[in-house]
Amino acid sequence: DLEAYLDVVRQPIAIRSSSLLEDAHYQPFAGIYSTYMIPYVESRDVRLKMLRDAIKGVYASVFYRDSKAYMTATSNVIDQEKMAVILQEVAGNRYGDRFYPNISGVARSVNYYPIGDEQAEDGTVNLALGLGKYIVDGGMNLRVCPAHPDKVLQTSEMEIALRETQTRFYALEMKAVEEDFRVDDGFNLLKLPVKEAEQDGSLQFIASTYDPYDMVIRDGIYDGGRKLVTFCGVLQQGVFPLPELLRLILKLGRESMRREVEIEFAVKLNPDRTGVFYLLQIRPMVDNKMMLDEDLTEIPDEKTLIRSHNAIGQGVSNEVYDVVYVKTDDYSAYNNPAIADEIDRINRRFLEEGRNYVLVGPGRWGSSDPWLGVPVKWPNISAARVIVESGLTNYRVDPSQGTHFFQNLTSFGVGYFTVNDFLGDGVYNQVFLNSQPAVEETAHVRHVRFSSPVVIKVDGMKKEGVVMLPGVE
Missing domain, CATH: 3.30.470.20 (ATP-grasp fold, B domain)
Known part of the structure; x- marks a missing residue:
């Protein structure tokens, strides 16, 4: 059969898998098994040898350490797996x-x-x-x-x-x-x-x-x-x-x-x-990080630390214990460059510890104009899991939706919230944050750490996002 196929196909060939688990509707295994490509050469015998080796290689990849680890992580058993091999022209x-x-x-x-x-x-x-x-x-x-x-x-x-x-x-x-x-x-x-x-x-x-x-x-x-x-x-x-x-x-x-x-x-x-x-x-298209079956609008405001009706991103995270926020008492946009330096120093420590945090501040994050927001670059806030733009009564800026960081937001799956709670648009419970002891407090920034995680939920389809109070699921 392979010889007859090679007589007809005079193009390079891709050899890839199509397996039960790989194509399952609720838990597809995209890109876990090997895909080989073989070139077109004149000798059919040489092509046949390469094709046979590639088919064996695809089957063998079920048993590689990475594949087995993925099976374990997704609660699948290798006995359930059945695989066909597909030949496609490149x-x-x-x-x-x-x-x-x-x-x-x-x-x-x-x-x-x-x-x-x-x-x-x-x-x-x-x-x-x-x-x-x-x-x-x-x-x-x-x-x-x-x-x-x-x-x-x-x-x-x-x-x-x-x-x-x-x-x-x-x-x-x-x-x-x-x-x-x-x-x-x-x-x-x-x-x-x-x-x-x-x-x-x-x-x-x-x-x-x-x-x-x-x-x-x-x-x-x-x-x-x-x-x-x-x-x-x-x-x-x-x-x-x-x-x-x-x-x-x-x-x-x-x-x-x-x-x-x-x-x-x-x-x-x-x-x-x-x-x-x-x-x-x-x-x-199923990604476990992205799974979110809950209607976030049904969560009462009193259970949330932050709520946004203009949120981008998707998924649930329950590994964040820290909130870093810009203090709003006596806030002045004049201090934004100094705020950027303070946040950069805090972010470096998070990177060293391998932790993430929720970042909240007024105006546009990453604006090149420091009067519109804190002029940080991506490396200065790269450990943030959610970035929140919060408006103030005397300091309103249209949401930027994070255009400057956009490549990085999408690559790292970071949430981006816009909140104007003084207009009744969302929730930002800064009174609760102010009542907590600070791990570190600078002239303009405060860092709070909780003993239980703040659960983050984002539904990018409906533009809803919440950061729950610590200990609330």
Whole structure:
């Protein structure tokens, strides 16, 4: 059967698993087992040897230490597992001795961090040049909402665009590896700088060029200047209808599976502006951290320390015992730079101890204008599990929704609350915090630690979030 398959398929092949536990509706095992890719070579015997080794490698990965640990953590038993192996053609084009698609992506039908006009149900997609392993491995990629492809946070400011752009990509090496097959399923993948893709000509329609003389970023490829992977031709210029395709497939996937879904896809673009969209995989979107069955609006205010009706993020956390907050008596925005220094010092101690905390303060966190909020950068508050913007009667700032920290908020699953309790919009029980003994108190900041955790619950779909009083579940 494999020989007959190889006679027909003259492309590189991906060998991956489809197992009972992996595709279970309530506890999918995404990315736990190995996925191998083998190149296309002329000799069928050589390809057959590589294919057999890859199939054995996929089956063997059920028994690796990481897989067993994951099974234990999810209360599954290996005896329940049954596995099929799927052979798929790898999407992409050949460039010399390497093979990769112009675009790989992972799309999710729900977005727990909507900003601006985005709605949670619009979904979100992560895009990258090259093979999708780059996204799965946590590489820097482009995050966009398919319903608003013209509004991309990462390209909204030049400083962010230059810092948050993809710099490397994965390609499949097209040389035979039958003698050198390894347990690591990425052993025959090349990790290359984006400059190599420019030489291949694969950046057409997906890159912009930074002009260092005029200090602007121009859509398209021009001589000189650094190339940024922005997918501008596909997202904003309609070269290929990727946003429309993603909206349709997420809608159909959600309706068919009757739950939120996650899809993996790839796109091959041709110089004549045609292309092929490959739907590689679709699975239920379940993340244990994200599970929240409770209606947060039914929790009475008197049980909450903080409540927000404008919250982003998702999930439940019961490992936080500390609250760090800016004192509001005699508060003046003039002191914001000093407050940033005090918080940075406290945050460093949390990092050393491996603990997290709830951070509360007036105005916009991370504002470049210290009159609008505390001018911290992400490293200064990186141990915070929830960041709260609290308004004051004499100091009201529109919520920023954390645009400056957005990449980090989404990457680390941090909650972001906006509270204006003096307007009746939410709860911030500072009287209770003031009555507690302080672990540390500086000129402007107070750090309180409780003997039992403050449970944090965030429902990004409904924009509701609460931090419970200590000891209250």
